[in-house]
Amino acid sequence: MPEGKIIKALSGFYYVLNESETVQCRGRGVFRKNKITPLVGDEVVFQAENDKEGYILEVKERKNELVRPPIANVDQAILVFSAVEPDFSTALLDRFLVLVEFNHIKPIICITKMDLTNAKQNKEIQHYAEDYRKAGYDVLLTSSETEEGVKELFPYLEGEISVFAGQSGVGKSSLLNALNPDLDLRTDDISSHLGRGKHTTRHVELIKVGQGLVADTPGFSSLEFMDIEIPDLNFCFPDIEKLSEECKFRGCLHMAEPKCAVKAAIENGELPSYRYEHYKTFLQEIKDRKPRY
Known part of the structure; x- marks a missing residue:
């Protein structure tokens, strides 16, 4: 057969x-x-x-599967976030990263619309990009309009099944059009009334881009941590996971425990405070959903 x-x-x-x-x-x-x-x-x-x-x-047999969007056997997720329009959000990015890490999918961060940034915004995005690179992530800064950084994506796509994901309006379809103009995917501007992008992708489809297959998906309709348990969260933050090896107590949640390497890293500037704040927020979400340990 x-x-x-x-x-x-x-x-x-x-x-x-x-x-x-x-x-x-x-x-x-x-x-x-x-x-x-x-x-x-x-x-x-x-x-x-x-x-x-x-x-x-x-x-x-599948190696992984996502429910929303419904797709299986994904190798990597290109997390597309705009520098502006809508503004870059580390909180939302970290939420996406946790969901991707939990599903054992390699994340690649792609920040778009760099051509629309002013000097201050550009400096801020460069700073965030460096933070995430230090955390162990690949970060690309791109512009679909000027094609800045777009070609740097091709080596990542080769031989892989990639999901392009991110909030609506960040330019996922525009980026794919820049990678392969023959696609001619429909794009829409930001809704001035709602202040966010209009959804332009209605179904999941794998399309050939370069030497790989990519999915321009309708996006994650749910960003809740429904299946993530408290011990899982540590592993979904690779920078925190690495630091936790030096914590005094095994299974340290990095909250009130003494001699916590993660809290020490915050104090000496080794770990960005916003990463830790997001970790604590997500941990509380999971605690509120599950019985406390």
């Missing part, structure tokens, strides 16, 4: 890429019975008489 990868799901059809051919498939009834929903990114076994009448017979 032929095998392939689902690259688009739309109106009950699954479009399966098999080498160079794309076959339109439906899912067999057994999937509904077993409550298995094929996802974009799934490796599947299918049968087909032609490129319009195929059936998915088997969904292979």
